[in-house]
Amino acid sequence: MKVTVLQFPGTNCEYDTKYAFEKLGADVEIIWHEETTLPENTDLVVAPGGFSYGDYLRSGALAKFAPIMNAVKEYAANGGKVLGICNGFQILAESGLLPGALKRNDNLHFISKHHHLKVVNNDNVFLQELNIGDVVNIPVAHHDGNYFIDEDGLKELEKNGQILLQYCNKNGENQILNGSVEQIAGVCNKEKNVFGLMPHPERAMELLLGCDDGVKMLQGFLK
Incomplete structure (x- = not known):
């Protein structure tokens, strides 16, 4: 499997991401934001975490204009798989590839710790190795992770099974972390x-390093 990891000025998780997918047996290539095409035979594009362009204006707001993002949008429009992690999620939301927006945490502080997540929907390649209701313990590290979507948008997410994960406690009960809707x-x-x-x-x-719950999450892409 060929995984292409994007790299912007300020990205700091590209090598962690490369290591993770190589550990699972994938061939991984990191490409610079000024490239205009994705490598041939790319099976998955990953926008990793970090602080692209120093989070200037808003997290991910400038990265959406990077030359490589035109290729990512075309790739996604043709059915290609794309994963955004942390700042990568912010970039995909800013680019219109994902619904909703990420705003400042409700406590206005950077949050960095392990936190439990509950699997809400697994009828997708990403979470197919997990069961609905499974609880995993995954690190979080963000200042702008407060997910927002309006009421109509939330209904669409629920209707289409687009909500993947929710913050919860170890027993799977929903728990507020950063103010995210639901x-x-x-x-x-x-x-x-x-x-x-x-x-x-x-x-x-x-x-x-504390936990290997991320393995099953990323393994789904290699099926």
């Missing part, structure tokens, strides 16, 4: 080939 931690597009989440599964690949 404690949403991750969503996908209606076609279920573009995915975004604020937590970092690529940082949860080894028990030695």
